[in-house]
Each structure stands twice: as structure tokens, then as C-alpha cells.
Amino acid sequence: MISPNTKSTSPIQTNINDLNINEEKNKELKYYEKGEIISNPITNYQPFFSVRNISFGFQESVRLKAFLSQKDVISLGAGEPSPEFFPLNEIKLNVKNFEKEIVINGEELHYIQSYSIVPGYYKLVKWLTNLQRETHGLQNENTPGREWNVVLTHGAQGALDCIFKALFDRNDSILTENFTYGGVFGFCAPHGVNFEGIDMDERGIIPKNLEKVLKNWKEFHKGLNFPKALYIIPNAQNPTAAQYDIQRKIEIYNICSKYNLLIIEDDPHIFLQLDGKKDINGRFIGEESFLSMDIDKRVIRIDTFSKFLTSGVRLGFLTTWNLLYRQISAEVGNSIYHTSNLAQIVIWKILESWGIQGFYSYVKRNQQLMIKKRDFMKSMFEKYLNGLVEYNNPKGGLYFWVKLLGVECSNTFVTEYLYPNKLLLCMGVNFSSIRNHKTPYVRFTFSFVPDEEVEKCFVIIKDALLKIKDK
Ligand SMILES: Cc1ncc(COP(=O)(O)O)c(C=O)c1O
Structure with missing residues (x-):
């Protein structure tokens, strides 16, 4: 449990035994077992979190979520308006590549018009959890010691906002590619966070340059805290279109592991691969992600619907290991309460109507276009x-x-x-x-x-x- 005064006495810890991967074999073990990934599991997450984040009484919201997710709970506690006020009787959607009209009413219409809780609409979160499992070869999200979660965010930008609040204090540092998504700089200035760009080539960050910066940090960055994280855009990097291959990813992962950095993997283009590996249906699938090799539990992954479905809906989703998830999703709850229920249900109905195969066909069509x-x-x-x-x-x-x-x-x-x-x-x-x-x-x-x-x-x-x- 974390409370404002427990920073030194009650560290958030996992230990090496958490790596008791006992269920199905998964990809994150593949490179480890081949000896390509040198594991250095994070044993104490506490130093990664910002002072403000650690002061959250997040425990309460976690308990509340668990309580509210039970069946048939009646709450006289919520500050909800009267359901008679709700103006919508029904919503009809006409979705591309789906013949039937979709009608939203009943439970889903009620959900749209009332408050909900942080992770998002449970059916959508479940769908995305399955998508992440399949895409990144993760074990079941409840595997003991390897628990992970998905939380909906206000696009990738909203996810970054919450990550920055959860991790960084003034004088902290983050490493980025030397040309990177400009939104990140927008966070650094107001948070007083120092950023350092690492030289790149067409395969992304050059590992020896990354290592050099980290090795010589103290000498060249007096007064600035050692970097907590590397921010990286692995597929068709924005703006340079650099494309990380698996070898480059392994080298970078190992350096982050050696210097104990979190990896913020921001991947808006995962479904917009236009070259490389394909699945059996001819859809480009790209290289394995940092999340899929994350034996150490140091990756925070950001996905968004913006680039392959719709940007105006302002929905993204963040996937990470339990302790990181809990601290970051507390930031989602504290800043926006939850993402728009209207957006969540509309996206859910689209995905539900297509099914996973329909979704993949849609992705393939988009790639061809x-x-x-x-x-x-x-x-x-x-x-x-x-x-x-x-x-x-x-x-x-x-x-x-x-x-x-x-x-x-x-x-x-x-x-x-x-x-x-x-x-x-x-x-x-x-x-x-x-x-x-x-x-x-x-x-x-x-x-x-x-x-x-x-x-x-x-x-x-x-x-x-x-x-x-x-x-
Ligand atoms: C790398 C990267 N991260 C985040 C974003 C913001 O995306 P969203 O619309 O999901 O907030 C973008 C948008 O261009 C991006 O390229």
C-alpha cells in the first residue's frame, strides 16, 4: 500500500521469483531463453514514480473499482444525475463493411449517459486485452507475478500525459530519439523535465550512442537526475519513418535493462505496416514489440485508434504490468475520471460487429490503400x-x-x-x-x-x- 509517508518504508516491490512463468510459453521468454535478452527484472518500482503520484490514495479507487465491478451492486454514493434526465432514447450506427444497422439501447445506452470507471467499458477492455495478448504474445493477464492490464486513455496524448504525471518530477530526465513526436516536448517544459535526444539511423536509435549517453551521464549532466525512461516510437517512427528491427530492439532493451530504465513504447503505426513480415492472410504485421520481449516488466506500451480508425474519437489504450498500471491509471482517474463513454461504446460496437477477423481484414484493406x-x-x-x-x-x-x-x-x-x-x-x-x-x-x-x-x-x-x- 502506498500513502504519502510510506515512500521509504514501504517500497513497491517485485522480486526475481515473480518470473515464475508457469503457464503457456510466451514470446517474452523466447529471446531470454536464447540468451539474447539479459534479464534484469525491476525489483523496486518506487524510484520511478513522481512525488505527486506516490502521494495518491489510489488504494481507495482500486478497492472501489473491484466493489463496483461486482454484479447487482446498488450505489447510493455516486453523484449521478437522474436517469430520467438522459436525453438519448436510442442510437443507430451504420458501420462500413457491416451490413446490418447497429442499434444501441438498454445497458449500453445507459452506460453512455452515466459515469463509469477508469479502465473503460469492460467488454471493450476485454476485447483489447485479447488483441494485446494475440499481437504481443503475452500470457494470460492474470498469470501470477506477470499480471498486466489495459486502460483506455484520451488518445496516445492522454496516455503520455498520465505517464508524465506518474513518473516525472522537476530535474528528472527522459531519453528520446533525436527527432521525435513533438507532443513529448510539450510535457517536458511544464514538468521541468530534461530530455536528451539520441542519434538515430534508419533503424532507429543507435545503441552505442544510447550507451554512451547513459555511461557518461553524471559527467555531462551535473544536477540532473539519471534518466528514468526511454521514450521510443518503434514502427514508422514519427517523424523520420525509421523502422526498428528485432535485433536493434534487443540491443536497446538490453541497454535499458543494464541501466534500469523504463521503456515507453508509443506505437501509433502498428496497424499501418506497409512492408516486411505478413500473417497468413497477407496483412503486414511488423516486428515483435518491446512489450513482447519484456521479461523485466519495464515496458509501458501506448496504442491509439487515431491513426488506423478515427482520431476524433480521442481513444487510445495503455498496456502495462500491474504496478505500473495501478499508478498510471490513478492519474487517468484523477485527471479525466474516465474517457468518453460515448466514444467507448461506439468503438466497441464497431469492433464487435467486425469481430477480430473482420478487424484484421479492415487493417489489411487500410494497408493496401x-x-x-x-x-x-x-x-x-x-x-x-x-x-x-x-x-x-x-x-x-x-x-x-x-x-x-x-x-x-x-x-x-x-x-x-x-x-x-x-x-x-x-x-x-x-x-x-x-x-x-x-x-x-x-x-x-x-x-x-x-x-x-x-x-x-x-x-x-x-x-x-x-x-x-x-x-
Ligand atoms: C508517436 C505519437 N504519439 C502520440 C500521438 C498522439 O496521438 P493521439 O491522437 O492518439 O493522441 C501521435 C500523433 O501524431 C504520435 O505520432
Whole structure:
């Protein structure tokens, strides 16, 4: 149990015996047994949590959740309005690739219109738990010593918010890729958290650079706490589209294990793989995740519906081991109470109507569509920007990461040359771990704009780059 004064006397602990993996064999053992992963299980999670997080009386909400999840509980305690106030009688959904109309009424309609509890609608949470088991080869979520959970969040951004609150205090440090999702920097500044970008290549963070930073931390970062976590985007990294392979992941995992870092695996593109390994139905499945090799229980995984289903619904889901889950989901409860029940039920009805095979077919169709869109944009680079830019060919995700040749600072390029034409590209500085850094990079999104519009944009960009070249 954790209370404000128990930090030193009552550590949150697991021990090596927690690794008594006795049920089905799972992937997290695979690399360990082959000797590729050197295990260093976390024995004390306490130093990872922020002071504010440790001061939560979370125990109460955990007890309450367990109590409320029993059948036939009557609560005179909740601050609920009268159900007679609820305005909706019925909701009808017309879902793509599903012939029947879906009607929401009864228990689910009541759920939409009242409060619920943190993890989310139990049927949706169960569905996602099964999805995670299957995708990451995890053991049953109740396996003794290896318990894990899923909690719904306000998108991946909401998950990051809760993770930051749960883990970081002023002067704490986090390691990131040297170009990374800009949302992370937004958290670091107000939390007073120091971030350090690690050099990358097309396979992601370079392990020897990661090790160098950690080994020399004290010497070069006086006054700053040793990093608690590595934040990493493993598939079609945002923005660089770097793609981690399994060998690179193992090397990084082992370094995190050696230096006892948590790994925050933020993976919005897992269902947007456009290359590599396929399942028997021809759907790209990508490499195993950090979660799936997590013998030490140091990975906090973030997924989101935003990039492969709908972004406006603002739903994501966080998967992690019990102790981490309990502390982080307390942050979800304390900040937003729970995600929108309307969003939860709509997503649940869509997934339920498709079933898991229907969901995988949907993912496969989306991948095929995205391959066409990516290839179309690639043809535009070839047609209009040959010799004016350098770019990679993304194996997943939504983005091309592009170096503008002859441009020192893409900010100036975008504001001076593209804004007047009502055109926007995402400037590299937004992703750079070195703030206010001049960079010639920009990010092009290939998923969203129709082909005819894309072509018009390329004409504008070509003209602008030629003007700079002729200067
Ligand atoms: C790596 C990464 N994390 C988080 C997010 C935020 O996603 P969400 O819409 O689920 O909040 C994004 C969106 O671009 C992203 O690329």
C-alpha cells in the first residue's frame, strides 16, 4: 500500500521469483531463453514514480473499482444525475463493411449517459486485452507475478500525459530519439523535465550512442537526475519513418535493462505496416514489440485508434504490468475520471460487429490503400522534386521525412514560400530534441490529402525550391 509517508518504508516491490512463468510459453521468454535478452527484472518500482503520484490514495479507487465491478451492486454514493434526465432514447450506427444497422439501447445506452470507471467499458477492455495478448504474445493477464492490464486513455496524448504525471518530477530526465513526436516536448517544459535526444539511423536509435549517453551521464549532466525512461516510437517512427528491427530492439532493451530504465513504447503505426513480415492472410504485421520481449516488466506500451480508425474519437489504450498500471491509471482517474463513454461504446460496437477477423481484414484493406497513397506521393517526389530533396521510402505510418536541399532552415522556407500559397508542411524543428534548432527537414503526410491536391502542392514546392536554388 502506498500513502504519502510510506515512500521509504514501504517500497513497491517485485522480486526475481515473480518470473515464475508457469503457464503457456510466451514470446517474452523466447529471446531470454536464447540468451539474447539479459534479464534484469525491476525489483523496486518506487524510484520511478513522481512525488505527486506516490502521494495518491489510489488504494481507495482500486478497492472501489473491484466493489463496483461486482454484479447487482446498488450505489447510493455516486453523484449521478437522474436517469430520467438522459436525453438519448436510442442510437443507430451504420458501420462500413457491416451490413446490418447497429442499434444501441438498454445497458449500453445507459452506460453512455452515466459515469463509469477508469479502465473503460469492460467488454471493450476485454476485447483489447485479447488483441494485446494475440499481437504481443503475452500470457494470460492474470498469470501470477506477470499480471498486466489495459486502460483506455484520451488518445496516445492522454496516455503520455498520465505517464508524465506518474513518473516525472522537476530535474528528472527522459531519453528520446533525436527527432521525435513533438507532443513529448510539450510535457517536458511544464514538468521541468530534461530530455536528451539520441542519434538515430534508419533503424532507429543507435545503441552505442544510447550507451554512451547513459555511461557518461553524471559527467555531462551535473544536477540532473539519471534518466528514468526511454521514450521510443518503434514502427514508422514519427517523424523520420525509421523502422526498428528485432535485433536493434534487443540491443536497446538490453541497454535499458543494464541501466534500469523504463521503456515507453508509443506505437501509433502498428496497424499501418506497409512492408516486411505478413500473417497468413497477407496483412503486414511488423516486428515483435518491446512489450513482447519484456521479461523485466519495464515496458509501458501506448496504442491509439487515431491513426488506423478515427482520431476524433480521442481513444487510445495503455498496456502495462500491474504496478505500473495501478499508478498510471490513478492519474487517468484523477485527471479525466474516465474517457468518453460515448466514444467507448461506439468503438466497441464497431469492433464487435467486425469481430477480430473482420478487424484484421479492415487493417489489411487500410494497408493496401496506404501503400497506394504512399506510392503516389513517391511518384510525385520523382516527377517534381528530383535533385531538390532527399527522402526515404517509409515502410509504414503516414509520413515522408524529407531533407530540402539548399535550405538551411525549413521554418523560414515554409513561412516565406509556402504560407503565401496557403500550403503547410510540418517543420523539422517541431520534432527536434535540440530546441530552436535550424534544420532543413520537413514532414510530408501522404495519408490525408486527395491525389489531385497532392500534385498541386508538389508544383508549388518545386517552384519554391527552384527559386531558392536560383538565388
Ligand atoms: C508517436 C505519437 N504519439 C502520440 C500521438 C498522439 O496521438 P493521439 O491522437 O492518439 O493522441 C501521435 C500523433 O501524431 C504520435 O505520432
